[in-house]
Amino acid sequence: MPRRPASATGSPGIPEATIARLPVYLRALYALADRSIATVSSDELAAAAGVNSAKLRKDLSHLGSYGTRGVGYDVEYLVYQVSRELGLTQDWPVVIVGAGNLGRALANYGGFASRGFRIAALLDCDPAVVGTEIAQHTVRSAAEIEDAVSSHGVSIGVIATPAASAQHVCDRLVAAGVTSILNFAPVVLNVPSGVDVRKVDLSIELQILAFHAQRRTVVASSSEQSWQARRARRKTIGEFADSGGADGLDADTGVEAQAVGT
Amino acid sequence: MPRRPASATGSPGIPEATIARLPVYLRALYALADRSIATVSSDELAAAAGVNSAKLRKDLSHLGSYGTRGVGYDVEYLVYQVSRELGLTQDWPVVIVGAGNLGRALANYGGFASRGFRIAALLDCDPAVVGTEIAQHTVRSAAEIEDAVSSHGVSIGVIATPAASAQHVCDRLVAAGVTSILNFAPVVLNVPSGVDVRKVDLSIELQILAFHAQRRTVVASSSEQSWQARRARRKTIGEFADSGGADGLDADTGVEAQAVGT
DNA sequence: ACGACTTTGTGCAAACGTTCACAAGGGCGT
DNA sequence: ACGCCCTTGTGAACGTTTGCACAAAGTCGT
Structure with a gap:
């Protein structure tokens, strides 16, 4: 950044x-x-x-x-x-790459149009989807990224593709002149400096919730009090360095290696 | 927050x-x-x-x-x-309310299952959608929120409904025992203390990008004399040039077209 | 016209987050 | 066994963000 x-x-x-x-x-x-x-x-x-x-x-x-x-x-x-x-007093043309469920949800999202964001193009690389109509936009082939960006003077791109293609799509958007990217794919994008990237990750939010939920159950099982005591305690209570850090666990190899896709 | x-x-x-x-x-x-x-x-x-x-x-x-x-x-x-x-070493059952494009995208999102999040129920209030199958889950009626939550011991709820029904759904989830909520609807949810809410707002991210993009162009054009001349205009807000033919023009339309239990 | 009341705008201090820079500590070659 | 080199873990400096508390500045009733 x-x-x-x-x-x-x-x-x-x-x-x-x-x-x-x-x-x-x-x-x-x-x-x-x-x-x-x-x-x-x-x-x-x-x-x-x-x-x-x-x-x-x-x-x-x-x-x-x-x-x-x-x-x-x-x-x-x-x-x-x-x-x-x-900067919402001007119109911002936007290209959306990826017309899966997420891309469709975005295209149908009323909150975009009402804030001055106009979908200049909706692209996908699946031939079965190209040509279909989504929210009054005909899905164009992903091969036309460069054309869509330059012909409309687009500076904002939305990536709603699977993780595997996100970086490639990103590179092409940037090469075509896009300088702001909203990324929904669960990968860290590499961009040259001067390009602004924001990330929305559906699963990260859930994981953060899980952390707090877990903590709540741990707390609940040790001391039964609702958590109103907001201003009660101050700083860390000593060093609990590692609550359950038994070393003996041979890192269970059940690491499910699954490509995350959108 | x-x-x-x-x-x-x-x-x-x-x-x-x-x-x-x-x-x-x-x-x-x-x-x-x-x-x-x-x-x-x-x-x-x-x-x-x-x-x-x-x-x-x-x-x-x-x-x-x-x-x-x-x-x-x-x-x-x-x-x-x-x-x-x-807290990902345990399984987290999750209910998703709203089976529009976004709910469907969530249900199909591989990143959930691979991190221990299991969809316990997928609910919607549109009779045309209830009963259909999405990502191996049969969509249940939104009337069954309480049942779905309590029978599976669900503590995490995902709201993927239009803005108008989000608060109502939220209230019901909380009443049924949900303590963590991931909210995709563009509204500020009111919850009792002890309930954790995280918000994902598709349009806010775009607006932040627009700000930086605008700034970039302003800097490039180099001759903008700030906003000292502020007092002059009193533009009306009604007309935000919205050339696209998207349906919802109201300031805060929902994420999707379908309505969920009110 | 004037005082009481309301609400903004802001200096300040504390909490929080980031980055630097380096000591502590472990592996590896000899 | 020894010393060199590498990388972690962390104290301390710095920057950012939050929240308090209050003066400044306006409106409203009389």
């Missing part, structure tokens, strides 16, 4: 953590606008977005002073400002 | 950021094992996982001292240790 010099560019350098939350605020704001709510306080908006109100105010303060003290924020005005900051 | 009390449980308190990377390391380790590589250095593993090697070593050091100085890490042993830490 190439660090961006932030203030060296003339832009005030909005923290990455803030950027990641702006879309959440934006969605909450749209929901408010739908209900014809004209103004909103930081407390209300924070609650709708599921964050702390101080955090929300600090986040918004990075964009400028768009609130009115004693009143709150004008919903429509803030929608515009956040959209502009995120 | 609520802060996780990490060290409040009496366990060694592995940082959240580390937990989020363990699944990535695990995948890289599996790939190495597939190639019959017995040991790996922190440099190599870090490269495969796409992180800095110092970070990898520090992450692994939270689990214990499982490396050998001068040599590296034994791949199989480390696979076992990481799996155990993540």
